[in-house]
Each structure stands twice: as structure tokens, then as C-alpha cells.
Amino acid sequence: MNIVSTYTWCQFTPAFALVGLAALLILADALLPRLPKRIYAFVGAMGTFVAAYFLATGEQTDIFGFIAAIATGLSILLAFDYTKISCESIAGSGNEEGTGEFYALPLVACAGILCLTQARDLVMLFVSLEVITLTSYVLAGYFRRNQGSIEAGIKYLVLGAMSTGVLVYGTAWYFGMVGSFNLGSDVVVSAMKGGVAGSPVLAFGFMMATALLFAGSFFKIGAAPMHVWIPDVYQGAPTPTTAFLAVASKTAGFVVLCSLALPFAPFVVPGSVVGKLLVWCFALVAAATLLIGNLGAMRQTNMKRLLGYSSIGQAGFILVFFLTLNGPVVFMVSKYLLAYALATIAAFFAVAMVRTQRGSEEIAAFRGLGKTNPRTAFLITVCFASLAGVPLTLGFLVKMYSFVAIITAMESWCCICWLLPIMVITAATGFYYYFKVIRAMYWEKAAPGAQPLQVPLCTGIVLTICVLALIYLGTMPLLLQA
Amino acid sequence: MLIWLILVPVIAAACIGLLKTPGRLTALISAAITLILGTYAVLAPECCSECLSTFCGTPVQLTLELPLSRIMVLLSILVTFAAVAGMKAPDANAERSWAISALLISTGAMGAFMSDNIIAFYGFHELALIPTFIMIGCYGRGDRRHIAWTATIYLGLASMVLLAGLLILCAEMHAWSFTGLAASVAAGIMPGSTCLIAGLLLVGFGTLVSLFPFHTWAAPAYASAPTPIAMLHAGVLKKFGLYGLFTLAMAFGPQCKELFGCWNNWLLLLLLGNVLWVGYVTISQTRLDDMLGNSSVMHMGYIFLAFAAYISCAGNNELAFNGAALLMLAHGLTIALLFLLTGQIEAQTRTLELDCMGGLGSKLPALGFLFGLAGMASVGLPLLANFAGEFSIFVSCFAGWTPAPACADCWLGSVANFFGGLGPVQLTLIAALWGLVISAIYMLRAFRNIFEGPVGAASERATKLTTLDIVAACFLAVFIVLFGIVPPTCL
Numbered sequence: 001m002n003i004v005s006t007y008t009w010c011q012f013t014p015a016f017a018l019v020g021l022a023a024l025l026i027l028a029d030a031l032l033p034r035l036p037k038r039i040y041a042f043v044g045a046m047g048t049f050v051a052a053y054f055l056a057t058g059e060q061t062d063i064f065g066f067i068a069a070i071a072t073g074l075s076i077l078l079a080f081d082y083t084k085i086s087c088e089s090i091a092g093s094g095n096e097e098g099t100g101e102f103y104a105l106p107l108v109a110c111a112g113i114l115c116l117t118q119a120r121d122l123v124m125l126f127v128s129l130e131v132i133t134l135t136s137y138v139l140a141g142y143f144r145r146n147q148g149s150i151e152a153g154i155k156y157l158v159l160g161a162m163s164t165g166v167l168v169y170g171t172a173w174y175f176g177m178v179g180s181f182n183l184g185s186d187v188v189v190s191a192m193k194g195g196v197a198g199s200p201v202l203a204f205g206f207m208m209a210t211a212l213l214f215a216g217s218f219f220k221i222g223a224a225p226m227h228v229w230i231p232d233v234y235q236g237a238p239t240p241t242t243a244f245l246a247v248a249s250k251t252a253g254f255v256v257l258c259s260l261a262l263p264f265a266p267f268v269v270p271g272s273v274v275g276k277l278l279v280w281c282f283a284l285v286a287a288a289t290l291l292i293g294n295l296g297a298m299r300q301t302n303m304k305r306l307l308g309y310s311s312i313g314q315a316g317f318i319l320v321f322f323l324t325l326n327g328p329v330v331f332m333v334s335k336y337l338l339a340y341a342l343a344t345i346a347a348f349f350a351v352a353m354v355r356t357q358r359g360s361e362e363i364a365a366f367r368g369l370g371k372t373n374p375r376t377a378f379l380i381t382v383c384f385a386s387l388a389g390v391p392l393t394l395g396f397l398v399k400m401y402s403f404v405a406i407i408t409a410m411e412s413w414c415c416i417c418w419l420l421p422i423m424v425i426t427a428a429t430g431f432y433y434y435f436k437v438i439r440a441m442y443w444e445k446a447a448p449g450a451q452p453l454q455v456p457l458c459t460g461i462v463l464t465i466c467v468l469a470l471i472y473l474g475t476m477p478l479l480l481q482a
Numbered sequence: 483m484l485i486w487l488i489l490v491p492v493i494a495a496a497c498i499g500l501l502k503t504p505g506r507l508t509a510l511i512s513a514a515i516t517l518i519l520g521t522y523a524v525l526a527p528e529c530c531s532e533c534l535s536t537f538c539g540t541p542v543q544l545t546l547e548l549p550l551s552r553i554m555v556l557l558s559i560l561v562t563f564a565a566v567a568g569m570k571a572p573d574a575n576a577e578r579s580w581a582i583s584a585l586l587i588s589t590g591a592m593g594a595f596m597s598d599n600i601i602a603f604y605g606f607h608e609l610a611l612i613p614t615f616i617m618i619g620c621y622g623r624g625d626r627r628h629i630a631w632t633a634t635i636y637l638g639l640a641s642m643v644l645l646a647g648l649l650i651l652c653a654e655m656h657a658w659s660f661t662g663l664a665a666s667v668a669a670g671i672m673p674g675s676t677c678l679i680a681g682l683l684l685v686g687f688g689t690l691v692s693l694f695p696f697h698t699w700a701a702p703a704y705a706s707a708p709t710p711i712a713m714l715h716a717g718v719l720k721k722f723g724l725y726g727l728f729t730l731a732m733a734f735g736p737q738c739k740e741l742f743g744c745w746n747n748w749l750l751l752l753l754l755g756n757v758l759w760v761g762y763v764t765i766s767q768t769r770l771d772d773m774l775g776n777s778s779v780m781h782m783g784y785i786f787l788a789f790a791a792y793i794s795c796a797g798n799n800e801l802a803f804n805g806a807a808l809l810m811l812a813h814g815l816t817i818a819l820l821f822l823l824t825g826q827i828e829a830q831t832r833t834l835e836l837d838c839m840g841g842l843g844s845k846l847p848a849l850g851f852l853f854g855l856a857g858m859a860s861v862g863l864p865l866l867a868n869f870a871g872e873f874s875i876f877v878s879c880f881a882g883w884t885p886a887p888a889c890a891d892c893w894l895g896s897v898a899n900f901f902g903g904l905g906p907v908q909l910t911l912i913a914a915l916w917g918l919v920i921s922a923i924y925m926l927r928a929f930r931n932i933f934e935g936p937v938g939a940a941s942e943r944a945t946k947l948t949t950l951d952i953v954a955a956c957f958l959a960v961f962i963v964l965f966g967i968v969p970p971t972c973l
Contacts (some may be wrong), residue, residue, distance in 0.1 A: 324760030370620075390612060391605030400601065403646060407653045420650075424642045435615075443619040443627050 004181050005120040010185060014051040014112040015064070022107035023049040037096045040103040040372055041080035048073030048110055055114070063334040064255045065117045067341055071247035072110035074345045074462060079240035082352050083455045086238070102142055106244055109135040113252045117139030121181040122213075125256060129167070129220070132252050133160050136245060140237040152236025159229040163219035172213025174374030177205040188263040192274065213260050214281070220253030221315045222362035224288035231296070242304055246311050247341045254318065254333055257459045261322055261329075268325040270412045279409070282322045283416040289458060290316030294426040297433040303351045303361050306433060307344060307424035310387060313426060314340050317402045320423065323409035323416065332401055339386065339394040339470070346383040346466035349459045350376075357453050363437055368446020373453050377441045379463040386470045388434035393474040399427060484523060484544040487555070488593050490515050491562075491585040498578050498585075505581035506569055512585060513563040515594075520559035524552045530695075544596045547638035548660055549732055550725050553807050553970060554595040554718075561717040562588040562962055565710035568822045568954030570829055570911055572740050576621060583613035584710045591718045595725060598659045600648055604641075607690075607722050614707070622706035623771070629702045636689060636699035643664060644686025651679045659770045663733040672737060677744045683727070684745055691723035692779045693786060694755030701763075709825030717818035718777045722811045724785050731792060739796040749790050749909040756783030756911070761920035763765040767787050770824055770834045772927060775852040777860065777921065778817045785809055787907075787914055799881045804971050806873025812859065812867030812965060819856040819958040823849065826951055827932065831940040836928060841937030845944045850933040852955045857925040859962050862918060867965035872918075 025040050044177065052069035055062045079086065079102060086250055091097040112131030119125040137160060141153020148343040178191045191206060234242045261282075267274040293313030300306040314336075318352060321332045358365045369377040386395030410417050457465075494512030497503045497618025523546060546552050565584050571577035597603040615637075619630035652658050654673035657666045673679055685696065692700035700720075704712045731738040739748060742749075764776035788806035792799045826849060828834050831842065843850035859866035862873075883905065904912070 156746075385612065391608040396605065396608075400649070402647070403649050404653060406652050411653075422648060424646050425639075428635075428639035428642040431633055431642075435634055435638075438616075439619065439627070439631070442616055443630070 004123050007118065007120075007289055009123070011060075011118045012115060014054055014069075015111040018047060018051055018111040018114070019105045020240050022104045022111070025104035025107070026101060026223040029104070033097075037099050037103065038080055039462060040084060041083075044107050045076040045080070047107060048076065050239050051114070053111075062114070062117050064251055064258075064337070065114045065423045067334065068117075068248045068251045069110055071251065071341050071345060072106050072113075072244060075244040075248065075348075076106050077458050078243055078345075078349055078352055078418060079103055079106075079238075080284075081349070081458050082238070082240055082356065084356055085352075086143070087240070089146045089149065100222075102139070102238075102240075105135050106240075109139075109244070111250065113248060113255070116252055116255050116465070118212065119183075121183055121257060122174060123181050123414045123424075125183070125259060126171060129252065129256060130164065132249060133164065136160075136241070137250060139241040139244065140233055142241065143238050144195065146236075146238075148236035149238060150236075152233045156233045158233045159219070161220075163216050163226065167214050167216030170209050170216055173209035173212060177202055177209055181351055182208055183259050183263055185263045185266060189266055192267070199320075210260075214257070217253055217256040217260055218285065220256060221318075222253075222289075222293075222312045223285050223315055223319060224312070227289065227292060227312045230312055231300075231305050231308040234311070235302055235305045235361075239304065239348055239352045241416050241426040242307075243329055243345055246307060246344050247347070250311060250315065251337055251341070254337060257322070258330055258333060263327060265325040265329075266337070276413070276415075278341060279323055279413050282319060283419050285457055286316050286319035286323075286424050287419055289313070289319060290422055290426040298429060300433070301362055301364070301439070302364055303354075303366075306363065306437075307347060307351070310430075310434070311340075311344065313359075313430065316389070316424070316426065317399060320402045320409075320419070321405050323413070323419075324405050325349075327405070327408065332405065336402065339398040339473075342466045343383045343386040343395060346463050347380070347387070349462050350380045350383070353453060353456065353459050358450070359462040360457055362480055363440050364444075365439055366440045367444040368441070368450055369453070372446060372450065373455065376453065376460075376463065379467045380441065380472060381438050382467045383463075384434040384437050386474070388410035388430045391474075392471065394470045395474070397474055405481040425438075483519065484546070484596055487516055487519055487523065487559075487596070488544075488589050491592075493496045493584040495582045495589075497701040498582050499743060502578070502761065503971040505571070505574070505578035506566065509566040509581035509585055510563075510876055513559075513566045515875050516588075517559045517563050520555055520592075521890045521957075524556050529674055531810050534942060544593075545598045548597060548598065548729055549803070550728055550807055550810075551595050553811050554721060554725055555592060556970075557721070557799055557811050558588055558592045560604070560720050560958065561814060561818045564772075564818060564822060564954045564958045565713040566599075567715075567950060567957070568713075569710045570825060570951075571708075572621075579620070580617065580708055580710055582638060583617045584714055586610065587612045587711070587714045587719060587742065591714070591722065591791065594722055598651055598661055600658055600660065600663075603660075603726070604645060604648060607719070608641055614703075614711055614719070615748050617711045618707045621664075621708045624702075624706050624829050626706050628707045633699045633703040636696070640686050640689030640696070643682055644690070647679055647682030647686055650675065650682070659731055660733045663730070664735070665763050666738050667734050672740060676741050680693070680742045681728070682746050684742070687723035688752070689723075691720055691782050691926070692756075693782065694752050695760060697756065697760065697779045700779050701760075701772060704775035704778060704821070705769070705771035708968055709821055710713060712821040713818040714777075716821060717814040720778075720782075721814060724782075724789070724806065724810060727789055728792070728803065731789070731797065732803075734797070736796045736798065739793055742793045746790055746793050747906050749786060749908050753786040753790065754910055754913055755782040756780055756786065756922070757917035765920060765924045767924070768836055770827065770836060770928060770932070773836075774817065774820050774824060777924065778813075780917065780921070781809075781813050781817075782858070783914065783917065784872055785813075787910065790910070791875070791879045792907070795882045799878055801881055802878035805870075805878055806911075808965070808969050808971075809868060809871030809875060811970070812871050812962065814946050815958050815962050815965070816856055816868060819852070819955060819962065820860065822958070823853045823856060826947060826955070828852075830947075832943060833940045835940075836931040838940045839932045839938050840935040840941055841933070842941040843933030845941055846947060849947060849950055851951075852959055853933065854929055855959055855962070857929050859966070861925050865963070865966045867962045867969070870966060870969040876911060876915070881909050883908060 048069045052066050055066045086099050090099050109132045111127045115128035137157045140156045141150050143149035222230045293309050293316055297309035318336050321329050354365045355361050386393035389396045389399035406420055491512050494508050498505050498508050571580050589611045590606045593606030594603050615630050615634045648724045655666045689696040704716050734741050760780040767773040785806050788802045792802040859868050862869050
């Protein structure tokens with residue numbers, strides 16, 4: 001048995017290309033200090049979009065990689081619109097000194113995600129994950145003149161390091177029990193059928209390894225009880241970084257979880273003890289994540305914190321797909337992530353726009369948008385409606401798939417039927433807190449003297465494209481011949 | 483062709499929103515087109531079914547072949563036209579948003595009533611709810627934000643419960659459309675957890691139709707909503723829940739008793755809450771809009787009674803089905819007309835307090851006549867549409883009943899024997915008949931307070947109705963009389 005998997009170079013071409021582009025940009029930043037930094041943002045974003053194009057149309061389509069690349073590109077474009085705040089918070093004097101790397105670093109993280117989607121063993125998985133997290137630590141604390149950003153950076157670093165430790169520890173246990181870093185159904189099956197099943201010590205060790213590895217990946221996706229870092233880090237980190245963490249980094253987390261969980265698919269059949277254990281574990285984590293994310297979001301007044309809790313809640317709905325491990329998990333998870341990514345990125349663009357022009361990230365800053373900017377308000381409404389799961393948007397379809405998944409799972413595992421009422425209640429709370437934003441835009445009066453927002457070109461384009469995609473993908477199954 | 487019934491209002495709404503065309507005129511043109519198209523489709527439904535695509539392995543089909551579709555589409559096009567024609571917005575901006583919302587609500591309702599696919603059926607209804615919330619929150623009377631917020635939370639939660647019920651039902655029956663469900667039932671498949679599914683469906687649909695005790699959102703929302711929104715929601719959109727229950731029961735045929743039977747006695751108890759409890763609440767209202775909102779909640783009890791009678795006869799009760807269909811149509815037209823006239827009364831007198839008005843009949847006799855007609859229809863006067871519906875329902879409660887004493891092997895049987903062998907449905911009917919008296923009390927009192935007696939201070943302000951006001955109101959009144967004399971049947 002090979003200890004690690006073998007890879008071909010061409011699997012990593014997009015990743016290498018992105019790292020090369022990032023290196024070029026950093027070099028240019030050092031050698032051409034007078035070049036406007038916005039060019040870096042533009043070039044970087046275009047680079048990720050080209051990579052996304054090849055990932056979507058190349059020989060091996062990589063849907064997770066595609067979502068991550070698009071999300072990274074959009075968060076770099078968001079940084080492009082956020083230059084005013086970046087300059088204030090980095091150099092302090094309003095000039096662009098030292099902001100160049102802020103546009104180049106997400107490319108490195110994105111390369112990490114692209115490697116991660118190719119990983120078939122724990123070593124590759126761990127190394128790629130570290131590329132992402134190390135870059136994210138820097139990005140979260142990048143606004144060095146902003147106390148919130150520094151606090152977010154430190155919190156993320158400490159908790160992230162702990163989760164890395166857990167993951168390494170789990171990897172060590174895995175290697176000790178199985179004798180290989182390979183993540184494959186055959187490895188797990190032969191381990192379970194051979195030594196592990198025969199010896200209680202090995203069985204315990206393998207369970208320990210699995211638990212630790214899952215715990216490490218739960219940190220990345222923000223599943224309870226490893227969710228505590230999310231609200232603070234999301235609130236404190238620079239908005240473009242938050243967008244990256246909320247979408248691209250979360251996609252990476254689900255890639256890890258998929259790679260770890262899918263080898264266990266043959267065991268998720270009625271009557272299997274391991275299957276029952278796994279299903280209970282996922283059901284409990286999903287329930288806790290749903291409750292904490294959705295109930296926690298109800299009291300929030302800060303938009304970035306609200307979106308943080310929302311990202312926990314949505315992760316709960318994605319976790320439900322893992323109850324049907326022998327079904328089309330990867331397809332469903334990627335579809336849900338796509339719906340989540342489109343709506344969340346657009347929401348962050350709106351938050352950044354309001355922050356730049358009204359100086360606040362509170363929900364209250366959105367007041368009166370329905371009167372002053374009716375078209376923008378409508379676009380934002382569609383995004384939040386999709387997050388809440390209103391029909392004829394993609395958000396509804398994927399939430400419905402999540403309900404179908406639990407109902408399918410209930411046919412084999414009656415014992416988890418208590419999850420359904422939790423999903424119903426949490427989906428309904430979603431209506432409450434996402435509609436708080438819509439309510440602020442339409443029902444509340446704007447603060448006296450509030451000017452209509454000037455919608456930056458990028459924000460306008462991205463919002464429109466995201467909304468069109470949400471509606472098109474949400475109605476396409478209804479309107480087009482499948 | 484049915485797709486145009488949905489596309490025309492959407493295109494009109496887009497024109498108003500993006501091209502800033504005049505709100506009321508564009509909406510009126512769109513409503514007139516759908517009125518013509520819809521009338522043609524209702525009269526010749528065979529040529530109109532069309533398959534749009536497949537989804538979840540089931541065709542997404544717009545059809546008028548479901549038993550209740552035609553009558554509900556008829557209701558939608560009539561009320562939409564009247565709502566748009568009688569619209570009186572405070573300014574041009576408000577007029578545009580009102581027109582867009584009215585068109586979207588009508589689209590959603592029409593789409594739901596024509597969908598064979600259950601997911602599309604659910605989705606269209608949700609789409610129609612959003613403009614309702616936004617309009618109440620933006621332009622409502624009274625404590626509008628609180629009221630809109632309450633309605634949003636109630637209906638959001640109800641929708642999720644309903645979605646869970648529908649998905650479990652569809653997953654267990656392996657069918658995602660009403661016709662597919664009927665085929666599965668015919669093939670002998672029944673869902674395993676009938677009690678759970680029926681409970682979820684009754685709570686979900688029940689909250690949407692304001693079944694007691696899930697009704698508290700409804701009356702304030704109708705009282706607060708702008709006139710066209712109140713007309714469309716109370717008149718058309720609310721019938722979605724009853725439409726869903728009846729269509730599912732039809733799909734299950736004789737097996738509907740197995741599905742809903744375990745909750746039937748509870749349903750009887752709750753609908754008595756609608757008729758009697760909410761009836762008394764209605765009597766104690768001092769504002770016209772509050773009174774009408776509550777009265778609309780109260781009358782839903784009778785349609786639920788028809789549903790209970792239909793279930794207790796295991797679907798072998800055509801009279802209950804026809805009565806419910808007719809009452810849905812009649813109630814939709816009546817309550818829409820009443821809300822329309824309320825809007826006109828408020829525009830004339832600038833108040834809706836029943837005690838401040840009086841003598842309006844001598845100033846505006848046409849308004850008085852129309853309100854009297856609608857009020858009498860709502861009470862259930864013969865020759866007006868509601869009477870035929872209510873009477874059919876009352877008679878249908880005795881369908882299949884014979885005056886043989888029930889066996890006395892349990893206490894329920896002994897109680898039934900004591901009442902001469904009457905079953906729960908019959909006993910509920912007898913109690914619910916009191917509701918007729920209640921509605922007569924509040925409706926006649928409201929009429930007296932507003933239109934009779936010496937001319938009150940508020941009535942002094944009344945000037946003159948515009949032609950369009952009278953046309954919109956007469957349009958609905960004509961159909962109330964017409965359907966009272968020639969009741970349409972759908973079976």
C-alpha cells in the first residue's frame with residue numbers, strides 16, 4: 001500500500017499559475033512603488049476568473065475549485081471598491097503604501113484551495129489547508145490601524161492554530177492505526193475489516209483519529225461546537241477578507257469534510273454500527289450548528305456579525321446532506337455552496353458600499369435604501385431572500401434539497417427524525433433575521449440628511465450578476481426543459 | 483396559453499418598475515388582458531394545459547384540469563381587475579408600488595392555482611406573500627411595522643411547516659405532482675406516517691388560512707393593508723390553503739379519510755373556534771376595517787366545516803366539495819368588495835370608527851346600496867352568492883348520515899346517543915349555525931352605524947364617488963348576484 005497518493009503535475013496547473021501571478025504582483029509591488037495598487041486588484045481578479053474558466057471547462061471539472069476561484073476573484077474585486085477604507089486602515093495617511101499585498105495574498109490562498117480539491121491523502125490535505133489558513137491569518141489582521149482587525153487576526157490565529165493541532169494529531173492517529181495517509185474507501189474498508197475490527201485497541205484508535213480529523217474540519221466550516229471564532233473574526237476582519245473567509249474558506253472546509261467523510265459511505269447502510277455512529281454524529285453536529293447559527297443571528301445588529309451567524313446556520317443545512325453519504329453528497333453540497341456563495345458575496349459588496357459611504361456596518365445604516373436607491377435595494381432584497389430560502393431563487397431550491405435529504409435519511413434512520421422539526425424552526429428563524437435587513441431598507445426612514453448611495457461600478461455589476469444568477473438558477477429547473 | 487396569465491402581469495410589473503410607466507393604467511391594461519385570457523381559459527379548459535418542463539422527474543405543468551383550478555382562476559382574475567380599477571394611492575410613487583405588488587400577488591396566486599407540480603404550487607404562493615409583507619410595512623394603517631412583522635413571522639413559520647409536510651408526503655408517495663399523487667394512490671401506495679403528514683399540512687395550510695388558534699396575524703394585517711392588497715390577500719391568496727387541502731384530498735380520493743381522518747375531530751373543534759370565538763371578537767370591534775378582517779377569519783370556519791364533512795364521508799360528498807368551492811369564490815368576491823368599499827368610505831369620511839359615522843346613505847346612496855348588498859351577501863342572504871355555498875355546506879354535513887343510534891360501547895357513543903345519534907360533524911354544524919346570527923348582528927349594526935341615522939360629523943365631509951370607483955365596485959357586485967342566481971359548479 002502506498003503511504004501517500006501519487007499526483008500528476010498537470011492537476012496543479014491552475015494553482016501554480018495563481019501562485020506565480022501572486023509572486024509577480026508582490027514583486028511588482030516592491031519594484032514599482034508608484035504603480036496604482038488598484039491595477040493589482042484588477043489583474044488578480046482577472047487571474048482567478050481565468051483559472052475558474054479552466055476549472056469549469058477543463059478536462060476534470062472541479063466544481064469546488066470553481067466556486068472558490070470565483071469567490072476569491074470577487075473578494076479581490078471587493079477590495080478594489082474598498083480602497084478608501086484600506087488606505088485609511090493600513091497606511092493611516094490615506095495613501096496606498098503597503099496595500100499591494102492585500103490584493104495578492106488571496107491568490108495564494110485560492111491556490112491552496114485548488115490543491116486541496118485535488119488532495120487524496122492527509123499530507124496533501126494538511127499542507128494545502130495550511131497554505132489557506134496561514135494566508136488568512138495575515139489577511140484577517142491586515143488593517144493594522146484598526147483595533148477590530150488586529151483582534152480578529154489574533155483570535156483567528158490562536159483558535160486556528162489549535163484546530164491545526166487537532167488535525168495533525170488526528171493525522172498521526174490515522175497513520176498509526178492504518179499505516180497510510182491515503183484517504184480512500186478501500187483503505188478505510190480494509191482497515192475496518194482487518195485489524196481495526198479485530199482489535200478493540202485499534203478500533204478505539206481509528207475512532208479517535210476519525211473524531212479528531214472531523215473536529216479539525218468542523219473548525220473550518222464553522223460547525224458547532226467549533227464555531228466560536230466566526231462572529232468575532234468576521235466582524236473584525238476587513239470586509240473583503242470576511243467575504244473570502246465566509247465563502248472561499250468555507251468551501252475549503254467542505255472539501256476537507258467531503259474527502260474525510262466520503263470513504264465512510266459504504267458503511268452508511270441500515271444495520272451498520274459504524275454507520276449509525278456517523279449518522280448520529282452528523283445529526284447532532286448539524287442540529288447544534290443550525291440552532292446556534294440561526295438563533296444567534298436573531299439578536300445581531302451588526303451586518304458582518306449577522307452574516308457570520310448566517311454562515312454558521314447555512315453550514316448546518318449543508319451538514320444535513322452528510323446524513324445521506326451514499327447519495328450525491330458532493331453534487332448537493334456544491335450546489336448549496338454555490339447558492340450561499342452568490343448571495344453572501346453580493347451581501348458583502350452591499351455592506352462594503354454602505355460602510356464606505358455611510359461609515360457604519362450596522363443594519364441601521366441600510367435604513368431608507370428602498371426610498372433613496374430603489375434598484376440597489378431590490379438587488380439586496382433578492383440576495384437576502386435567497387439566503388432565507390424564498391421560492392424562485394436558488395436559495396429555496398437548495399434548502400428544499402436539504403429537507404429532501406433529511407427525509408430520505410429518515411427512511412433508513414428513524415432515530416434522527418427529531419432533526420426535521422429543528423430544521424423547520426431554524427429555517428423559519430432565517431426568515432426573521434434576513435428580513436430584518438429588508439425591513440430596514442423598506443420600512444424604516446433613513447437618518448436625516450442621508451444621501452442616496454453612489455453605487456460603484458464593480459459593486460453594481462457584481463450585485464446584478466449575482467442576482468440574475470440566483471433567479472436564473474432558481475427558476476431554470478421550472479422554466480427550461482431539463 | 484396559460485403561461486401568459488402569469489407572464490402578462492410580470493411584464494406589466496417590470497414595465498412599471500423599470501420604465502416608470504403610469505402605475506394604475508399599466509396594471510389596468512394587464513388586468514384586462516388577463517381577464518379576457520382567463521375567461522377564455524376557464525370556459526375552454528381542455529385546450530389550455532401545457533407542460534413547461536420537468537423538475538424532480540415530474541413535469542412542471544400549468545393546468546386547469548384540477549377540480550378547483552378553474553373556479554380559483556376565475557376568482558383571481560375578477561378580484562385583480564376590481565382591485566386595480568378601484569386603486570386610490572396617495573401619490574404617484576405609492577401608486578406604482580401598489581400596482582406592482584397587486585400584479586405580483588395576483589401572479590403568484592394564479593400560478594399556485596394552476597400548478598400541477600407541488601413544488602411550483604408552493605413556490606408561487608411564497609412569491610405572492612413577499613409583496614404583501616412589504617406593502618403592509620410601507621403603506622399600512624396603524625402600527626404597520628409591528629403588524630407586518632407579526633404576519634411575516636407567522637406565515638414564514640407556517641410555510642416551513644407546510645413545506646416539511648409536503649416534502650414528506652411527496653417523498654413517501656414518490657410523486658411530486660397532484661396528478662402523480664392520485665396515480666400513486668390508485669396504485670395502492672399510501673404514506674407511512676399519515677398522522678404526522680396530516681398534522682403538518684393542517685397546521686401549515688391552517689395558519690395560511692387563519693384557522694383558530696393560528697389566526698391572530700390575519701385580522702390586523704387585513705385591517706392595516708392598503709385596499710388593493712387587502713382585497714387580493716383576503717379575497718384570493720388566503721384561499722390557497724383551502725385549495726391545497728381540497729386538492730390533496732381529491733388526489734387521495736376515498737383514501738383521504740386515512741390521511742386526514744385522525745385530525746378530523748380536532749379540526750371540528752378548531753373551526754368552531756373560528757366561527758364562534760372569532761365571531762364574538764368581531765362583534766366587539768369598533769372600527770370597520772378591524773371588523774371586516776375578523777369577519778373574514780370567521781367565515782373560513784365554514785369552509786373548514788365543508789372540508790371536515792368531505793373527509794368524514796371519505797370523499798364521497800360532492801355537495802361539500804361544490805359548496806366549499808362556491809363559498810370560496812363567493813367569499814373572495816364579497817370580502818374584496820367590502821374592503822374596496824371600506825377604502826372608499828375612508829377616502830370620503832377620513833375615518834373608519836363606526837361611532838363617528840352615520841347618515842352616509844343619504845349623502846352617497848350608491849355607496850350605501852353596494853355596501854348593503856355586499857354585507858347581505860356576507861351574512862348569507864338567499865339569491866346572493868354566499869347563500870348557495872353556505873347552504874350546500876350545511877346540507878352536506880348530513881350527507882351519508884342516518885338517524886340510527888350509534889353503538890354505546892364508549893362514552894363518545896353514549897354522548898352521541900344522547901343527541902339522537904348525531905355525529906361530531908353534525909353537532910359541530912348545529913353549533914356553527916349560531917355564526918349566521920353573529921354575522922347578521924355585526925354586519926347589520928355596521929350598516930346602521932355608517933349609513934343610517936342622522937348625518938354624523940365625519941359623513942359631512944363626504945363629497946362624491948368617481949365613476950371608476952362605482953365601476954370597480956359594481957363589477958364585483960354584478961358577479962356576486964350572478965353567481966347567487968346561477969351558481970357555477972366544478973364537479
